[in-house]
Amino acid sequence: MAGSTHTVTNQAPPLVQYDVFGSDRALVEAVERHLVPEAREDGLAELSALGRACGSAQVQEWGAQADENPPRLRTHDRYGHRIDEVEFHPAWHRLLGKGVSAGLTAAWTRPGGHVRRAAAFLMWTQVEAGNCCPLSMTHAAVPALRTDPELAAEWEPRLTSMVYDRGLRPAGQKAGALFGMGMTEKQGGSDVRANTTAARPLAEDGTYALTGHKWFCSAPMSDGFLVLAQAPGGLTCFLVPRVLEDGTRNVFALQRLKDKLGNRSNASAEVEFDGTWARRVGEEGRGVRTIIGMVAATRLDCVLGSAGLMRQAVAQAVHHCAHREAFGGKLLDKPLMRxxxxxxxxxxxxxxxxxxxxxxAYDDGGEQERALLRIAVPAAKYWVTKRCAPVAVEAAECLGGNGYVEESGMPRLVRESPLNSIWEGAGNVQALDVLRALRRDPGTLDAYLREVGKARGADHRLDAAVKNLLTDLADLEAAEARARRLTERLALVLQASLLVRHAPPEVADAFCAGRLSTETGTAFGTLPPTLNLASIVERAHPHP
Incomplete structure (x- = not known):
C-alpha cells in the first residue's frame, strides 16, 4: 500500500557523521588541560580521528549489529569433542580490532597514555559498550602482572600491542593478546575470601593445578585470565592461559553464558576448572593485594564508561530537542525542557x-597523586556510575515515545546504564573501600583536601560543602551506616572543585546550585531559572 496518507515531518535526523570528540567541549578541554606537552600534538590528532570514526555511520552500524547479535556458546564440535568456544558476530571483531588499534590497551607504554586512553575509552563506549569489557581487562592486567617481572616481560608486550589477533592459539604465536579476569564465585560474590577454588602446587616451581569454578568470567575467549584461588598459603592470584604453549587447550569448561540485562554483545560465562594449569602471580596468600591494581584500573574504566554513556544520552537528547518542534517552537527553546x-x-x-x-593522576604517578587515587577512584566509581541510570532514563524521556523505541538507540543506553555500578564491586563495596582508605591512610584525605582546596574562596557554596564534609569526617569509627552519604559528598565536592576551577562560570555556578545547595529539587529540571541554562545546553550540543 502506497504511503500516500501523510508526509513525514518534524522528526529529528539521525545523529550520525559527526565528530564525537570535537563536538564534546568538556572532553576536549579536559584532554587539553591534562595531556602532557610531549603527547599533545599526536594525542589530539589521534583522538580527533577516533572521534570522527565513532560518529561515522559505519562504526555506529557495527555497534548496533554487535548488540543485536549476541555471542553463542559452542561447548562441543560435531563429533562430540569438548571445544568450549564462543562465536561472535563479525561486527564484534571489527569493534575489537578498532579499539585495540586505537590504543585502548596501550596506555602503559605511551606518553600521556592514560589521558589519551581515557578520552578514547569514553568515546568508544558511546559506540558499543560491550566490547569495552575485554579492552578494559586487558589494559588493567598490566599492573597486576608487574608484580612478577618475569611474567610481565612475557605478557606485557602482547597486552599493550595495538594489533588485534583473534583466534585461540598459544599466546606466544600471536601479535597481540587479550586478558580476562575471574574473581567471584557462587557462594561469595564480592567476598572473595570465601572462594573455594583450590590451587594444588605442581612439580615445576610457580605452577599449579586449579579445581573449582568462577561464577562470572567475562570475555571467555581471551588469551589469558587472572583468577583467584586458595593455595596452601592462602588466597592467591594466578595466570590461566587459554591455550598452553604446546597448542593444547587448557581445561576451561564453559558451562553457559549469562543472559544479561545489557552488555549483550559481550560474553559473560560460568567456567569450571578441573586440573587447569596456572602460573602463580605474586606471593601465596597475597592474591587480593596482587590483583588490586587491576581492580583499581577497571574501576576507573567503570567511571569512564558511565561518563561515556551519559555523554551519548545527553547528546542524543539535545540533538532531538534542537530539531523537534512542539507547542509552537523548538523543544530546545522551551524553558522547562531547557x-x-x-x-x-x-x-x-x-x-x-x-x-x-x-x-x-595515573600518568603523573607521584606519591600525592597515588594517595588521591586511593580515595577518589572508589568515590568516583560509586557516584558517577550511580548517576548513569537516571541520566539515561531522563534523556530517553526527552525523546518522548521515540526514546522508548529500539531504533532510537536509547533503550540500549538505558539497559547498559546500571552495569558499571555493579561491575568491580557494587555501591556498598565502594563506600566501604572509601572508609577503609580514610582509616588506614591519613595521606589519602590530605591529598583529597589539597585537591579540592585549590578552589577555596571561589564559590561560597563549595566552601560551605567542604566545611560540612570535614564535620562528617570527624567520626569515622561509627561511619559505616552513613558511608554512602559520605562517599557521595566526597565525589560531589571533588566534581564541584574541578568545575569551579576549569569549567565556564555558568556551568560551575549551576553545578554548585544544583548539587551543593538546597535551592533545587531531587528530579532533573529543577535548577534555578535565573541561571544561564541556554549556554549550558549549547555547550552540550553535539552539532553534527
Whole structure:
C-alpha cells in the first residue's frame, strides 16, 4: 500500500557523521588541560580521528549489529569433542580490532597514555559498550602482572600491542593478546575470601593445578585470565592461559553464558576448572593485594564508561530537542525542557571532568597523586556510575515515545546504564573501600583536601560543602551506616572543585546550585531559572 496518507515531518535526523570528540567541549578541554606537552600534538590528532570514526555511520552500524547479535556458546564440535568456544558476530571483531588499534590497551607504554586512553575509552563506549569489557581487562592486567617481572616481560608486550589477533592459539604465536579476569564465585560474590577454588602446587616451581569454578568470567575467549584461588598459603592470584604453549587447550569448561540485562554483545560465562594449569602471580596468600591494581584500573574504566554513556544520552537528547518542534517552537527553546537538558548536561560534564582528572593522576604517578587515587577512584566509581541510570532514563524521556523505541538507540543506553555500578564491586563495596582508605591512610584525605582546596574562596557554596564534609569526617569509627552519604559528598565536592576551577562560570555556578545547595529539587529540571541554562545546553550540543 502506497504511503500516500501523510508526509513525514518534524522528526529529528539521525545523529550520525559527526565528530564525537570535537563536538564534546568538556572532553576536549579536559584532554587539553591534562595531556602532557610531549603527547599533545599526536594525542589530539589521534583522538580527533577516533572521534570522527565513532560518529561515522559505519562504526555506529557495527555497534548496533554487535548488540543485536549476541555471542553463542559452542561447548562441543560435531563429533562430540569438548571445544568450549564462543562465536561472535563479525561486527564484534571489527569493534575489537578498532579499539585495540586505537590504543585502548596501550596506555602503559605511551606518553600521556592514560589521558589519551581515557578520552578514547569514553568515546568508544558511546559506540558499543560491550566490547569495552575485554579492552578494559586487558589494559588493567598490566599492573597486576608487574608484580612478577618475569611474567610481565612475557605478557606485557602482547597486552599493550595495538594489533588485534583473534583466534585461540598459544599466546606466544600471536601479535597481540587479550586478558580476562575471574574473581567471584557462587557462594561469595564480592567476598572473595570465601572462594573455594583450590590451587594444588605442581612439580615445576610457580605452577599449579586449579579445581573449582568462577561464577562470572567475562570475555571467555581471551588469551589469558587472572583468577583467584586458595593455595596452601592462602588466597592467591594466578595466570590461566587459554591455550598452553604446546597448542593444547587448557581445561576451561564453559558451562553457559549469562543472559544479561545489557552488555549483550559481550560474553559473560560460568567456567569450571578441573586440573587447569596456572602460573602463580605474586606471593601465596597475597592474591587480593596482587590483583588490586587491576581492580583499581577497571574501576576507573567503570567511571569512564558511565561518563561515556551519559555523554551519548545527553547528546542524543539535545540533538532531538534542537530539531523537534512542539507547542509552537523548538523543544530546545522551551524553558522547562531547557532546564532538564541543562541539568543532564551538568551531570555529564562533571563526570567527564572527574574521570579525566583521575586518568591524569595515573600518568603523573607521584606519591600525592597515588594517595588521591586511593580515595577518589572508589568515590568516583560509586557516584558517577550511580548517576548513569537516571541520566539515561531522563534523556530517553526527552525523546518522548521515540526514546522508548529500539531504533532510537536509547533503550540500549538505558539497559547498559546500571552495569558499571555493579561491575568491580557494587555501591556498598565502594563506600566501604572509601572508609577503609580514610582509616588506614591519613595521606589519602590530605591529598583529597589539597585537591579540592585549590578552589577555596571561589564559590561560597563549595566552601560551605567542604566545611560540612570535614564535620562528617570527624567520626569515622561509627561511619559505616552513613558511608554512602559520605562517599557521595566526597565525589560531589571533588566534581564541584574541578568545575569551579576549569569549567565556564555558568556551568560551575549551576553545578554548585544544583548539587551543593538546597535551592533545587531531587528530579532533573529543577535548577534555578535565573541561571544561564541556554549556554549550558549549547555547550552540550553535539552539532553534527
Amino acid at each position: 532546564n532538564v537538558l541543562a541539568d543532564l548536561a551538568l551531570e555529564s560534564e562533571a563526570a567527564t571532568a572527574l574521570a579525566l582528572r583521575l586518568a591524569a
